[in-house]
Amino acid sequence: MAHYRKINRNRKRPFFSQRRRGLSGVPLALFAGTILGICITLLALTFFYYDEMQGAALSLLGWAPTPTLFPSQHAEQGLVLYNQGDIERALADFEQAIQQRPNDVAYLYEYGRVLIEADQYELARELGERAIVADPDDPRGYALKARSLIWSDPGSAIPVAVSGLERDANFAPLHASLAVAYTNIGRYAEGYQRGLRATQLDPLDPFAHRAFSIPLIYTGRSSEAIAALEQAVAINPNHTAAYFELAGQYRRQNYQEMAVGIYRRILELEPGNAKAYLRICQTYAEVGEFLEGSRYCETATEIDETYAPAWQYLGQLQYNRRNYESALDSLERCVALGSVAVECYYIRGLAYYFLDQCDTAWRVLQEALQLTSQPSIIAIINEGLSGIRANCPGYENVRLPTPI
Template sequence: MRKIPVLLLGLLLSAAAARAQVDSVRASTLPPDQQAERLYNSGLAKFKQQSYRAAVLDFDKALAVKPDFARAYANRAAARYELKDYQPAVQDYDQAIKLEPNAFAAYFGKARAEEALQQPAEAEADYGRATERQADYAPAWYYRGALRFEKADYAAAKADFDAAIKADPSYAYAWHDRGSAQRRLGNLPAAIHDYSQALTLQPELLPALLNRAGTRRRAADLKGALQDYDAYLGKKQDNALAYTNRGATRYELKDYKGAVEDFGRAVALDAGYAFAWNNRAAAYLKLEDYKKAEADASKAISLNKDYAEAYLNRGHAREMLRQPDAACQDWRRAAELGLEVGLTHAANSGCP
């Protein structure tokens, strides 16, 4: 009696095996469109797994079965982009566009590949075509705006960032970059507003904090700038420029010891940073530490033989160190390099 269930189970397994064999035969004889779709889906799955070469092979097979498969061209292009095969990617996007001229994503993808190929004019045009086909796709506006910013067309860049923000008000990078365009256009309050909005949306977007600090300093809000530099350097301590800028802000606030400290941190991070060495020399002059001022200005000059401001500062230090001939020589050199105030100092000090 116990053998009957076993026999029945065996029959069930055999039937399942038979069905599997039938399914396998049917798969190989699918109509071409269905075969192409199956290969395409396999390529998509491999793409999502970041197996880009395997994805390309599946898209190749799909296109061999169905040569007019626009989506397969577009996704093979995307996989080739990830593999840094940018020119073949552009060619695939061209095929996808030829088959589906209104597919905005192919224009956008092609533009990104053209950027990678250092073809900014072509990329700008294709980002524009993407926006014409889908005006609410914020990245296309944003990337075109970034290209226009890079070529110093700040008004056009701002217009693109405007459109990106309209399409996606939560796009923190668009707010940030519009702030930078506003700053270049001299719209400082608007720039500060945009950087602030970017930080509201993405508090860890540290470039927005650093740029807002610089804009506040330019707008004469030194205390606000110092707060931003403090917040930035509280999170990131490896940026020599940030220390230099905070040092300059402290200098303008007459905190010369704090300025010396910041310029010192800058040169500790980047010993070749002539600007920071000269700035520390200027702060030492204010503190009446003339030997250190001369040493720092000399270091700046050793890094940049044509640094007019460093010659001027070293001249001041040498004057106070009772080295009049050397001071006169430095002031004249500053004037030769275009800093005419050097001649004024030389004349006032009675240089021969």
């Protein structure tokens, strides 16, 4: 039988006291560091993903309300829609985002960019100003405001963009806006340099390439401008603005067939785009196909009955085909919609003349004279007035309002 040494227990000490060792210095530091790291991570996640974490927490507790998108989700969805070319729905999402976070510069900037694509420059300018107030050191507010002004007030856009560059000298959209603004005030060399710099800083920004095309166009470098616009289209094939600009350059180079192909691409993206139908109408007219062009203009007016330029050009084509009654109907619609395009007046006056409505023709042609200073158009109007004097009773001795 084995013999074991008897354990002599000191009953004044706990039985397991020898096995309960305290944490040494190094493990304790590791433990404290781990806990601190977890706390910092949770704080960071809470800061950057507060909306999402709040929703998840409420769902776990069974308190979640009817699902509602948070501002970050609206903004993310708006950006996706924008890149897909769905401008209308993108605007709706960004509007929701800034309603919930009205001073978020990122949301204001992205919303403003979409507004510009929708030709809502004034509202984009207001958002740019709000972004500058929210964070004067963020270049995005200056870039948005400058871009909203480059066509309507390029002289004012320039100092805004320069102020933005003082915050970030390498922010490509500021250089892009300066490229357009400088070109629009005749400073072509500076416009070219700024446009080139924009494409170098951000070669994946479609706006940089579109802006670079402007000084190239104005300085007669059409092939390079077309290349820049083709690059913009290649980067984002879902934005119609670059397509319109590219097709316009094709037309200037007498590549009408290529231009029509681009407009048809726009209609694939936006089947109800009245402007694209109008541009096809005009392109056919440029090659003398007035009847085919008229069909596209008619479609444009059917899509948007308030689109005055479509009524104007339809009236011009109808007049060219000597369909004076239809031309009058179209041009009267143009005027009724508030257009002050001189074509809606002087062509209408000539149509009245050929329909032997001399009194109305004389009045409308005189109205047209008040709307233009172009010598070529004034000459056409005066020719019409001379025809009335020669062929309409009672006008033989009426003095012409301007020299022939």
